[in-house]
Amino acid sequence: MSESEDIATPLHELDSEQVEDRVHDEEDRLRPSFVREVLDAVADGDDEAARALVADLHPADIADLIELAPGDERADLIEALAGVVDADVYAELNDWVREDVIEEMEPQQVADLAAQLDTDDAVAMIEDLDDDDRRAVLRAMEPDDRAAVEEALSYPEESAGRLMQRELCAVPEHWKVGQVIDYLRSTAELPTDFWEVFVVGPTHHPVGTCKLSTILRTPRATLVSDIMAREQTLIPVDMDQEEVALKFQKYALISAAVVDHSDRLVGMITVDDIVHIIQEEAGEDVLLLSGAGEGDINEPIFDTYKARVRWLAANLLTALVATTVISQFESAIERLAILAALMPIVAGVGGNAGTQTLAVTVRAIATNQLTASNHWRAVWREIRVALLNGLTIAVLIGIGVTLVLGSGTLGAVIAAAMMTNILVAGLAGVLVPLGLERAGADPAVASSVFVTMVTDSMGFLVFLGLATVAGF
Structure with a gap:
C-alpha cells in the first residue's frame, strides 16, 4: 500500500503495524502527515474523525500532538478532542504549553482535572499559575485535595516535597501478610501504581519496606516484620530534586519514602518522576552553561x-x-x-x-x-x-x-x-x-x-x- 493510499484509509481498516507506521516515524515521533490529518479534520468540523484518529494514542502522544499544533489552533484541537484529552494528557504537556492552555480554562475545570491526578502531577499543573488564578483554583478544589496541594506548595521549588506524591501504601509492622493483601484489594484510596509497601511504627515513622513480589510469595500467616527490609533510603522533604535523582541512581531505587522534619512518612517518590528530573536537570545544565536560559521552544x-x-x-x-x-x-x-x-x-x-x-x-x-x-x-x-x-x-x-x-x-x-x-x-x-x-x-x-x-x-x-x- 502506498503512503497516499495509507493516509486515505481509515485507521480501523489498517492492521496494528500499518497504524503504527502511519502515526509514528522511525524515531517514535508523530509524523507531520498524521498531525496535519488530525488538524485538517478539526478545521473541517469533523470532530468525530479527529477523535477516532487519536483514540488509541498514549496520553504522551496526544500531548505531543497538542504541542506540535500551531498556537492559534490548540484551543480548537482540545475542544474537538473532548473526552480524549483527559487529566493524564495535561500531566504530559510541556509546562509552557500547559500554562497557556490552562489560562483559558475556568478555575473549576482546572480543579476537576487536578482532582484526577496524583498530588505531584496536580502540583505541577497548579504551581506555575498566577497568584490570583492559583487561589481561584484552590478554592474550587475539594478540601482534602486542596490541603494536599497547599502543603506541597509550601515546600521549596524543585524539592522532594514538591516532587512527591502523597498517595502511598503504608501498613503497621505487626500485621500479617494476609491482612496486607486484603487491605490492598479492598482500599480504593491507594495509588494507581506502586511497587513496594512501606512499613511504619506507631508514630508513623517508616521502619522498613516490603516488595509486592515478596508479599505475594509469602504465606498469609507470616508477620510483615519478619519479611520486611529494614534498611531503606529516606528522602527529606526539603532535599533538592537533583540530589534525589542522584540517590535513585546510586542505590538503584524504584521508589523511596519521603519524610518530614519529624521523620514521619508523608509521601513517596517513584522512578518515573526521576526519569523526568534527570532529563530536566541534564538539559538545564547544558543551557545554563551557554547562558541560554530555559531554552524551551515553547517559552514566550x-x-x-x-x-x-x-x-x-x-x-x-x-x-x-x-x-x-x-x-x-x-x-x-x-x-x-x-x-x-x-x-x-x-x-x-x-x-x-x-x-x-x-x-x-x-x-x-x-x-x-x-x-x-x-x-x-x-x-x-x-x-x-x-x-x-x-x-x-x-x-x-x-x-x-x-x-x-x-x-x-x-x-x-x-x-x-x-x-x-x-x-x-x-x-x-x-x-x-x-x-x-x-x-x-x-x-x-x-x-x-x-x-x-x-x-x-x-x-x-x-x-x-x-x-x-x-x-x-
Whole structure:
C-alpha cells in the first residue's frame, strides 16, 4: 500500500503495524502527515474523525500532538478532542504549553482535572499559575485535595516535597501478610501504581519496606516484620530534586519514602518522576552553561530574550578586556600584519580547550563525582591533560607556521603561546565552576562566559607579548 493510499484509509481498516507506521516515524515521533490529518479534520468540523484518529494514542502522544499544533489552533484541537484529552494528557504537556492552555480554562475545570491526578502531577499543573488564578483554583478544589496541594506548595521549588506524591501504601509492622493483601484489594484510596509497601511504627515513622513480589510469595500467616527490609533510603522533604535523582541512581531505587522534619512518612517518590528530573536537570545544565536560559521552544519570546541578553551583555564586557589587551600591542600588529591573522587561532583553540574542561567539570559536579574530597586531584588531572594537549597542538602549529611562513622564530612564538593558553584554559575550565560552587552559585550558570574571557585575554597577551619580545 502506498503512503497516499495509507493516509486515505481509515485507521480501523489498517492492521496494528500499518497504524503504527502511519502515526509514528522511525524515531517514535508523530509524523507531520498524521498531525496535519488530525488538524485538517478539526478545521473541517469533523470532530468525530479527529477523535477516532487519536483514540488509541498514549496520553504522551496526544500531548505531543497538542504541542506540535500551531498556537492559534490548540484551543480548537482540545475542544474537538473532548473526552480524549483527559487529566493524564495535561500531566504530559510541556509546562509552557500547559500554562497557556490552562489560562483559558475556568478555575473549576482546572480543579476537576487536578482532582484526577496524583498530588505531584496536580502540583505541577497548579504551581506555575498566577497568584490570583492559583487561589481561584484552590478554592474550587475539594478540601482534602486542596490541603494536599497547599502543603506541597509550601515546600521549596524543585524539592522532594514538591516532587512527591502523597498517595502511598503504608501498613503497621505487626500485621500479617494476609491482612496486607486484603487491605490492598479492598482500599480504593491507594495509588494507581506502586511497587513496594512501606512499613511504619506507631508514630508513623517508616521502619522498613516490603516488595509486592515478596508479599505475594509469602504465606498469609507470616508477620510483615519478619519479611520486611529494614534498611531503606529516606528522602527529606526539603532535599533538592537533583540530589534525589542522584540517590535513585546510586542505590538503584524504584521508589523511596519521603519524610518530614519529624521523620514521619508523608509521601513517596517513584522512578518515573526521576526519569523526568534527570532529563530536566541534564538539559538545564547544558543551557545554563551557554547562558541560554530555559531554552524551551515553547517559552514566550520576551522571556527567552531576557534570559539570553544579559549574558550576551556580560560577554560584550568581557570581550572588551581582550580588546584592551590587543590595543596595547597595536604597533607590533601594524609592523607585521600576519600577527592579526594568527591571533584568532591561539584564542580559538584555547577557548575550545577551556570549554571541553568546563563541560566535564560541570557534569562531574552535577553527578557528585567531583567534591571537596577530590577537587585538587581533579585540578591536577586537568593540568596534565592540558599539558599533553598543549604540547601536541603547539608542535603542530609551530611546524605549520614555520613551513608556511618560513619563520622559525614566529613558529616558536605561536607554539609557546598555544602551549601556555591551553594550559591556562584547562585551569580556568576547572577552577571557574569550582569557584562558583564554593561561592554558593550554580557552577553551570554561564561559566563559559568567564572561561572565554580568560582564554581570549591570555591568548592575545601571551602571543603578542612574546611576538614583541622576539622583535616583531
